[in-house]
Amino acid sequence: MRVAVVSESFLPTLNGVTTSVCRVLEHLRDRGHEAMVISPSAGAPKHFAGFPIHEVPAFAYRQFPVGLPSPQVQRLLDEFSPDVVHAASPFLLGAQAIAAAGRRDVASVAVFQTDVAGYARRNGLGAATRLAWRLVRWVHDGADLTLAPSTASMSDLADAGIERVRRWGRGVDLETYHPRNRLGASTLSLRQRVAAGGEVVVGYVGRIAPEKQLERLAALRGLPGIRIVIVGGGPSMPSVKRALRGMPVTFFGTLTGGELAAAYASFDLFVHPGTEETFGQTIQEAHASGIPVVAPRAGGPIDLVRVGENGYLFEPDDNASLRTFVEVLVRDGQLRLRMGEAGRRAVLGRSWDSICGELVGHYRSAIASRRDLVAAKPVTRKVSRSRES
The missing domain is CATH 3.40.50.2000 (Glycogen Phosphorylase B;)
Incomplete structure (x- = not known):
């Protein structure tokens, strides 16, 4: 399987999104899959787990790099030709990647990890909260599958009208933390x-x-x-x-x-x-x-x-x-x-190996859904001018 991971956060930035992406990449490597990463420019290494890392333009917000939509994203996806696009905590960059995948009839999986609307709500921005949820819905509606980490997140996404949601938690390193x-x-x-x-x-x-x-x-x-x-x-x-x-x-x-x-x-x-x-x-x-x-x-x-x-x-x-x-x-x-x-x-049952195995199953499900969607499209036949006349 060829997996294009488009992440709103990656090394050297350390947070939950970066950690889960790193563990996913290691799992894909160990299982013989191919992958590449697109992330905001922040000084990331050129490779991780043997896979290339491609940085795109970004701006800093509260010490956090925010990726900007770029023609480079479509070009990188076309060159890599993935079977599935994994959008980690998608925002501007992830939204572009999901849309690009849709135009090429490539499956996409959006991993919901950041409560953007919650941030707006905490700051008392009622109108901004509603706008944030509309943005989340717009991003995730384009994906073949959205993965939520908790029952509370699944409920929030359902209330926002987002469909095709399944639960996918996070693994933990049982040897390091002991x-x-x-x-x-x-x-x-x-x-x-x-x-x-x-x-x-x-x-x-x-x-x-x-x-x-x-x-x-x-x-x-x-x-x-x-x-x-x-x-x-x-x-x-x-x-x-x-x-x-x-x-x-x-x-x-x-x-x-x-x-x-x-x-x-x-x-x-x-x-x-x-x-x-x-x-x-x-x-x-x-x-x-x-x-x-x-x-x-x-x-x-x-x-x-x-x-x-x-x-x-x-x-x-x-x-x-x-x-x-x-x-x-x-x-x-x-x-x-x-x-x-x-x-x-x-x-004890939540090792990263087990959790990432579940993720690959979700990839396969999204690929099958996209394949069915493409097969259901009506065939448009061109009529020649000679026959028209």
Whole structure:
């Protein structure tokens, strides 16, 4: 199979979209498929997993590169001649790729990953929210298949009138993120650095951006016996530091690979305060690491957190409930261990290999749908002038 991946985000930008695209490319390589990537210009490597990376013009918005429609997209797709176009979190660039695929009767799969409308809603832009959903519908209506990461996302897409939607979650690296990391030298060093007195470490991993709502961690102010660790970077760093001033907070910056795995393992519990997650990949990584999770009862976390089993869901508009659930876990070490073990068990069937295998099945389904659509087109016959006369 030949797969053209058109992603609104790629290396060196680190986020959920980039991570899932990288894992998909590695799976395609390992299974003998061919692929190429088109992404916004941001200094990406020339190749990844042995596949070529093509950058197109982009502009920066809040430190994030946004790809612009370009004639180069159609040319690259024509030269590669894919069986399917995979549009990752499609926006301007993805919309062009889906349209280009449609003109050539090539199947397309749109992966819904970013709650664009949620961003507009958070900023109180009612008209912009409606416009955002119209834009999402316009982009996804052109695809043969839309993949949503959670039941909440599927419901939102259905409410917006988007059809041909199936659920496709995200995988997790079960070897990198593992409870055994808790005994590693790197983890023990981090614990000594932030909790030398045996404090309970409350951790967060992700972008420090408005949609992540990290300022809500101020609800934990005055809670005894805790240390807060924040891993990541982003445009909201000044705002978050102001909100948490005077609290026992350590910022680790952006970490990857083994350092990130050690950071997770140094946590006693994981808190994700943002209410706009279409999935919640860091929640899965925390569970794989054997850590209980506290997250909002909104979006992707609803599918990932089993209340009272591997974590708690607080009410999105109630910071007091966030504090209450964190306090319960801070006070009860045995409960943290039981929930951490349950979290690990919950993700054992979600390896990237398994999840990407599902994705290839969705590719085949989209290809079959496109083939049926083409076969159903009426045949237009040209009538010669001689016969007309």
